[in-house]
Amino acid sequence: MTATLTVSPRRQTSDVDAMIADLRSCEHPHDVEVCGMLLHILPGVLSPRLSHAPDALISKWHIPSGATVLDLGCGSGVLGLAALRAGAERLVALDINPQAVLTTKTNIERLGYSDHAEVRLSDIYSALQPKEKCDVILFAAPYWNRKAKDDLERSCFDEGHSAMAAALGGAHNWLKADSLMYVVFSDQGDIGRVLNVIDDSKLRVRNMHIFRPSIEGGHIRIIWELTVR
DSSP, X not given: OOOOOOBOOOOOOSOHHHHHHHHHHOOSOEEEEETTEEEEEOTTXXXXXSOOHHHHHHHHOOOOXXXXXXXXXXXXXXXXXXXXXXXXXXXXXEESOHHHHHHHHHHHHHTTOXXXXXXXXXXXXXXXXXXXXXXXXXXXXXXXXXOOSSHHHHTXXXXXXXXXXXXXXXXXXXXXXXXXXXXXXXXXXXXXXXXXXXXXXXXXXXXXXXEOOSSTTXXXXXXXXEEEO
């Protein structure tokens, strides 16, 4: 008989070092509920238990019925799976962290989406095949301009915003005409620098949303809707 895990309560924090320390202290998997989905989180993966970035993006997006969705840096799989629940038909989830890939695969199976979703180990878009196209790209970007020491820190730290530049710079290759890339960021990051990265890409800002924290200790999220120029 499989033991039932306690569902961990969610909270927000603006202290990234405390969040990383909390995640490192988790030696065993835990479950967390997000938007009605019970997700299983393995050690070494950024958990929505400590982040409301997914809630910010989900509150502002529009997922077309029947869409093919690319979840870039999928982590626990929360965004891609929520997109399927919102009406998407197909999900391709990518992450450079093997533990995140395994976590997302587990959640795809647990939630019954194995016929509609797959997850691949990938450095940004490296695991995509030529001519693969999608209707929506979802990217919960790391906010802090710091060097990551390991895969867990990659989910938070992006030195020189190089991952952001690669994600935005290559997005046009994988988006269908009139499709969207959603990027969620934070006021703790360098918003001006990201806007410069957008200007240097082949994308343009169609809309921008602000998501204010609903729980004490949170921080403001910025959601960009980007489309190919």
